[in-house]
Amino acid sequence: RFLLKRGVDIASAVIALAVFGLMLPVLALLIKLDSPGPVFYTQTRIGRNRRRRRAGLASEADRRKVLQPGRPFTIYKLRTMCANAEQSGPQWAAKGDARVTRVGRVLRKTRLDEVPQFINVLRGEMSLVGPRPERLCFIRKLEKDVPHYRERLLILPGITGLAQVVNGYDESLDSVRRKVELD
8 A cells, every 4th residue: 555655656756746847947937036045945844653652662752852852854846935934943934924925926816836745745855645744833823722733743744735725824723633534
């Protein structure tokens, strides 16, 4: 089952990146003409937690401290926001967010900004379908406020999933709760 899913992931990623490669020069030019800054945006996200609980431990307190709730990796995207979008610290995007560029609005609406993540799929850090990977700062907050949030990290993160299709971008704690239910 895993090998079949991985095979589909790899084949889809190769096809998507080949098609994307044809569009990239035009998209890169549009991004550069629209606003200063790099074409690609990278960010550290947290992926699947591959740690297994050891049998025989009496409680969570007996385990060694977990510094990362999952494996960190670098996610790749086309830049959709102005270059200094988070100068005041990490924050969720909102509807009508002034930090999103004109070209960025189109890229987000069509989800073309996500296509470089097929590189992450080829590297085995992501899958086509699964819960969206999140940043550590948000995970630390959300695991306190949203029951079972950390369980999302037991699955390889994905480019898309039911939560992304139905729920869209996270905008509030309530949208994250809905996302966890869908994941």
